[in-house]
Amino acid sequence: MSCHSGLSAVWAGINLIMSDTASPPEAVGGKSNTASISEAVIRIAGDSQDGIQAIGGFLARLAGRSEQDVMTFMTIPSTISGGPSIFQVRIGSGEVLSAGDEADVLLAFYQHSYEDHLDSLKKRGIVLYDSDHVEPRPEWKADYNHVGIPISSLTIEAIGGTGKDKGKNIFALGLLARMFALNVSKLEQLITERFTGKDPGVLRNALMAFHSGQNYSLGNVVETFRFVESQRKDSRQVVMNGNEALAYGVIAAGVRFGAAYPITPWSDVMEILRRELPKYGGTFVQCEDEIASISLALGSGYAGKVAVTGSSGPGISLKTEAIGWGVMAEVPLVIINVQRGGPSTGLPTQVEQSDLNLACHGGHGDSPRIVLAPGNVEECFYMAIEAVNIARKYNVPVILLSDQAIATRIEAFAEPNLERLCQDISPDLTPVPTYKPYDLSALEGTTPRVVPGTRILDGKYPIACGLEHDEYGHPSASPKMHAQMNARRRRKLQAFAATLSTPKTYGPPEGNVLLVGWGSTRGPLQEAVDRARAAGDSVSALHIKYINPLPPGLENVFAGFNKVFVVEMNDEGLYGYGQLAAVLRARFCDPKIRGINKTDGLTFKVKEILERAKADVAAGMNKL
Amino acid sequence: MSSPAIPLETTATATPVAEERKPLGKKEIASDHPTWCPGCGDFAVLALYFKMIERRKLWQEKITTISGIGCSSRFPYFVQAHGAHFIHGRALSFASGISLSRPDLHVFVFGGDGDAFSIGGNHFTHTARKNIKLTYVVMDNWVYGLTKKQTSPTSPLGFKSKTDIWGAVDYPINPMKQAIAAGATFVARTTHSNPNHVLQMMEAAADHDGFGFIECLSECVEFYDGAFDASNPRKGGQFNLVPADHDATDEQAAYKLADEPFPGYFGIFRQVNKPTKNAREAAVNAAAGEKFKGLKDWQILQKTFERMR
Numbered sequence: 032m033s034c035h036s037g038l039s040a041v042w043a044g045i046n047l048i049m050s051d052t053a054s055p056p057e058a059v060g061g062k063s064n065t066a067s068i069s070e071a072v073i074r075i076a077g078d079s080q081d082g083i084q085a086i087g088g089f090l091a092r093l094a095g096r097s098e099q100d101v102m103t104f105m106t107i108p109s110t111i112s113g114g115p116s117i118f119q120v121r122i123g124s125g126e127v128l129s130a131g132d133e134a135d136v137l138l139a140f141y142q143h144s145y146e147d148h149l150d151s152l153k154k155r156g157i158v159l160y161d162s163d164h165v166e167p168r169p170e171w172k173a174d175y176n177h178v179g180i181p182i183s184s185l186t187i188e189a190i191g192g193t194g195k196d197k198g199k200n201i202f203a204l205g206l207l208a209r210m211f212a213l214n215v216s217k218l219e220q221l222i223t224e225r226f227t228g229k230d231p232g233v234l235r236n237a238l239m240a241f242h243s244g245q246n247y248s249l250g251n252v253v254e255t256f257r258f259v260e261s262q263r264k265d266s267r268q269v270v271m272n273g274n275e276a277l278a279y280g281v282i283a284a285g286v287r288f289g290a291a292y293p294i295t296p297w298s299d300v301m302e303i304l305r306r307e308l309p310k311y312g313g314t315f316v317q318c319e320d321e322i323a324s325i326s327l328a329l330g331s332g333y334a335g336k337v338a339v340t341g342s343s344g345p346g347i348s349l350k351t352e353a354i355g356w357g358v359m360a361e362v363p364l365v366i367i368n369v370q371r372g373g374p375s376t377g378l379p380t381q382v383e384q385s386d387l388n389l390a391c392h393g394g395h396g397d398s399p400r401i402v403l404a405p406g407n408v409e410e411c412f413y414m415a416i417e418a419v420n421i422a423r424k425y426n427v428p429v430i431l432l433s434d435q436a437i438a439t440r441i442e443a444f445a446e447p448n449l450e451r452l453c454q455d456i457s458p459d460l461t462p463v464p465t466y467k468p469y470d471l472s473a474l475e476g477t478t479p480r481v482v483p484g485t486r487i488l489d490g491k492y493p494i495a496c497g498l499e500h501d502e503y504g505h506p507s508a509s510p511k512m513h514a515q516m517n518a519r520r521r522r523k524l525q526a527f528a529a530t531l532s533t534p535k536t537y538g539p540p541e542g543n544v545l546l547v548g549w550g551s552t553r554g555p556l557q558e559a560v561d562r563a564r565a566a567g568d569s570v571s572a573l574h575i576k577y578i579n580p581l582p583p584g585l586e587n588v589f590a591g592f593n594k595v596f597v598v599e600m601n602d603e604g605l606y607g608y609g610q611l612a613a614v615l616r617a618r619f620c621d622p623k624i625r626g627i628n629k630t631d632g633l634t635f636k637v638k639e640i641l642e643r644a645k646a647d648v649a650a651g652m653n654k655l
Numbered sequence: 656m657s658s659p660a661i662p663l664e665t666t667a668t669a670t671p672v673a674e675e676r677k678p679l680g681k682k683e684i685a686s687d688h689p690t691w692c693p694g695c696g697d698f699a700v701l702a703l704y705f706k707m708i709e710r711r712k713l714w715q716e717k718i719t720t721i722s723g724i725g726c727s728s729r730f731p732y733f734v735q736a737h738g739a740h741f742i743h744g745r746a747l748s749f750a751s752g753i754s755l756s757r758p759d760l761h762v763f764v765f766g767g768d769g770d771a772f773s774i775g776g777n778h779f780t781h782t783a784r785k786n787i788k789l790t791y792v793v794m795d796n797w798v799y800g801l802t803k804k805q806t807s808p809t810s811p812l813g814f815k816s817k818t819d820i821w822g823a824v825d826y827p828i829n830p831m832k833q834a835i836a837a838g839a840t841f842v843a844r845t846t847h848s849n850p851n852h853v854l855q856m857m858e859a860a861a862d863h864d865g866f867g868f869i870e871c872l873s874e875c876v877e878f879y880d881g882a883f884d885a886s887n888p889r890k891g892g893q894f895n896l897v898p899a900d901h902d903a904t905d906e907q908a909a910y911k912l913a914d915e916p917f918p919g920y921f922g923i924f925r926q927v928n929k930p931t932k933n934a935r936e937a938a939v940n941a942a943a944g945e946k947f948k949g950l951k952d953w954q955i956l957q958k959t960f961e962r963m964r
Contacts, residue, residue, distance in 0.1 A: 495738075
């Protein structure tokens with residue numbers, strides 16, 4: 032992946048490609064030392080109130096509009112205001128699978144930004160620092176290419192001083208635009224879109240700051256770069272983060288009611304739904320607590336309007352009793368869990384995949400429910416629709432496991448065909464002759480629901496209930512009935528599992544090592560495969576998005592490999608493997624399934640995965 | 656009823672034979688035989704619910720009967736109509752979900768004092784303050800009956816139960832004050848021993864456009880025999896109607912009534928007209944819908960996606 036040009040030792044940190052086919056690099060700003068690159072990782076480090084997310088957002092959106100692939104990564108402090116924050120953007124002309132292990136360019140606003148993040152920069156990489164705030168360390172000067180720019184004072188100079196250094200993020204965006212020969216008119220358009228509607232002075236200042244940064248002469252100190260043309264020019268892209276994708280997926284699916292309680296990092300999903308649903312005649316209710324919100328959602332689902340609720344770990348813990356009711360009463364519901372670090376209040380703004388057990392088994396009694404886990408932002412959109420349709424078909428709560436990393440990362444993906452995807456799921460209230468809600472003769476255990484508002488001509492009306500019940504929903508303490516109803520609830524999931532196909536491996540279906548993952552680790556695992564195979568190692572990856580029930584045929588996939596590592600951002604547990612690994616071991620009794628786990632609140636870096644796998648294989652004296 | 660929060664596509668299918676339908680009598684509306692103990696006050700509430708359905712000509716497809724957990728919460732099983740038996744304390748929240756997503760239905764919620772004022776206390780407060788359109792009848796027996804005599808949030812000081820063998824030490828909740836303070840727009844008190852009054856209150860609550868709350872004293876003959884004798888003239892007690900000159904829109908006057916020692920007053924303590932949450936959300940939707948008039952749902956979403964290109 033790192034194709035160094037060799038021509039420019041100073042800029043070896045950037046993935047340079049001397050393109051044979053691309054037209055000769057054009058002069059930028061009167062300089063002609065422009066190199067073509069296939070991708071770049073830019074890390075912006077500052078404080079949370081500096082608007083660094085905004086720069087990252089502009090870069091990501093620009094990439095999307097330029098048919099480039101993009102992925103972002105951010106950390107935010109859990110304090111209300113202030114605290115160190117970073118935003119990392121990886122832009123590529125080819126497929127971008129992770130936010131990048133190391134940065135090509137670090138933009139540091141403060142001394143702590145500089146000192147804390149320099150080690151995330153590649154050796155010989157470029158650190159652009161605000162010389163008004165950062166005093167470079169002499170001992171680091173040899174390893175990294177230091178470029179000091181008085182960002183704060185130049186911003187004040189550009190916009191007249193009244194706003195102090197507010198706007199230095201936009202100035203810095205201008206610098207990056209200059210450095211990477213970014214499309215200035217598209218960026219101006221994005222800035223205009225972002226700031227239109229506010230005080231016109233705000234937009235004027237933003238554009239002045241941007242132009243000032245963009246006109247700053249880097250030429251004497253820094254070479255500039257130009258992205259080679261994207262390979263995917265055909266499709267129009269949209270750019271959003273995982274939480275946005277979930278919210279709009281739910282809307283596309285036809286959901287018109289939801290209820291929730293605010294919690295990080297779930298809150299923006301509910302903010303979007305609260306704002307957007309009225310446009311579609313729907314309502315989203317902010318409730319007094321987590322239990323109320325799942326209860327409202329179940330009430331709506333019972334009444335024929337399949338609803339959504341969501342939260343993050345602590346809130347899902349509170350909802351579990353009601354989830355059990357949804358299973359028992361067979362009422363459809365979609366529950367989104369944007370996972371964060373746990374247990375308890377845990378790490379509110381950091382990532383973890385430690386709610387798989389809660390999702391699959393949370394609550395008392397045997398309560399089979401469906402659990403899905405999207406692997407990237409695009410899947411958040413499509414799986415939200417899928418979750419709604421599964422919930423409706425099988426009349427069961429469906430849990431969508433997202434996490435803080437997908438929630439906050441921005442990706443570009445092909446614009447969905449909304450005319451084809453959007454659906455109307457309003458209930459059918461046509462009178463029916465008779466209705467048995469819990470019909471035991473239904474082979475797969477699924478009975479289409481007849482909801483309130485429907486006249487039932489034989490005069491026998493159903494009760495949706497949490498007590499064990501007979502086929503009409505009336506209480507039954509018969510031991511036989513409980514066994515039969517348990518089987519009915521289980522059979523629905525078995526019927527659903529039978530509709531799934533065996534997931535395909537990324538890389539060959541046979542080999543030495545198989546890296547298994549779920550959720551947001553999908554991209555890093557695939558990049559790990561690319562990197563390992565480029566180095567001659569026999570590594571493939573398998574991403575599992577249907578967590579409960581599991582898709583069929585996984586044993587055949589595992590049989591093709593000597594080692595199976597389940598890579599998860601959760602604890603290795605008492606016995607040396609994480610939560611999905613435990614499920615797989617219980618299911619397949621296969622001791623070659625092992626865990627690669629971590630709980631540092633950060634996403635997996637590609638090299639971390641490979642080093643851990645290598646170490647484990649080496650311990651077993653096998654070649655990777 | 657306030658205008659629908661969500662346009663219902665299917666009202667046309669409701670009852671093509673409406674004029675032929677006779678009001679539902681007990682034969683049609685009664686379902687399972689109640690599991691309550693002989694003499695339980697809850698029988699009266701059930702019988703009067705049937706009566707109200709008959710008198711208000713409510714059809715089975717136009718109502719839902721919802722409950723939580725407790726003796727009284729077995730209610731929906733005894734009603735031959737759409738209903739749900741939800742989890743402990745959350746019946747109001749569940750019912751709110753129905754009310755806000757299906758404006759064509761009238762939602763009736765029944766429960767006990769444990770459901771309303773203990774495990775579900777938070778939901779009682781918030782459903783009342785949001786003024787969600789539904790009717791809530793709490794059958795208050797001052798004791799946990801289903802679990803066989805533990806102290807309830809309304810048990811008076813000194814009440815001997817299995818969890819307070821020496822007599823209850825915690826001050827009881829005053830349901831009327833609780834409801835008034837939370838902003839309930841219809842607050843009434845009645846007792847199972849006066850069926851005509853129960854029916855009157857139920858009809859008035861059902862007619863109220865908003866959160867209609869009734870505390871109905873309902874004696875548990877098994878675990879708190881004689882609890883309400885002082886309110887029952889047949890047992891030598893006094894049934895005092897809310898004074899004719901009481902102004903139900905006067906919050907302070909309502910508190911004064913609620914402050915009377917037992918047996919206190921029976922009737923409507925408070926009734927005010929305030930827009931429901933249902934109506935307020937409908938107004939939000941009407942304003943939002945105005946901007947997207949004539950567009951299909953996918954076209955509205957497309958407009959949003961265009962901004963994310």
